[in-house]
Amino acid sequence: MLSPVLRAALPKAGICRNFPCAMVYAPIALQGVGVPHPYGLQVIKHLDMLLCHPANSTKTGAFLEAVLQAHQLETGTSYGLFQQVYCNTSILASDTWAKRNWSELDSLSIHLEFDSPSLQPIRQGD
Structure with missing residues (x-):
């Protein structure tokens, strides 16, 4: 991944x-170099964006909330995107940045509770 950069920088x-x-990616306290892992930094930045902006x-x-509500409509569930099981409902959601974050969080077993308004049925029996 960063091999060419590390080969020049080290x-x-x-x-x-x-x-x-x-x-190289191990912390200095454990006798490593302390270079942060790029994938770990990416996940942290994505979580920061998902939590801080709303x-x-x-x-x-506001755009993130709109995307999450659209995904909730697509999947047809009464709860938010991140509360759903990825392997069961990911096929129903269109490919967006939020879905890719959902995939990242699922692969790392990170659970994120994101409040979204519950969808009210329009008719009896919906």
């Missing part, structure tokens, strides 16, 4: 270019 930092990647009532938060 010697500049005085570290052998063949240093194991597990040690809570702060930003324009991005």
Whole structure:
């Protein structure tokens, strides 16, 4: 993934270019180099965006809420996208940034409770 970057950067930092990647990404407290793992950083940034924007009532938060409500309509359930089981209902949702985050969170066994308005049935028996 970052192999070309690490091959160039590690010697500049005085570290052998063949240093194991597990040690490059390990924290300094465990005798590692302390370089944060790119995938871990990505997941943290996505969670930060999902949690902070709607809570702060930003324009991005309004768009995220709209996307999540649209996914709720697509899947036809009365609860939010992140509360659904990914392997059961992902086929019903269109491919969006929110669905990709849902996939990431499911693969890492991260549970996210995201409040979304419950859909009210329009007619009796819906």
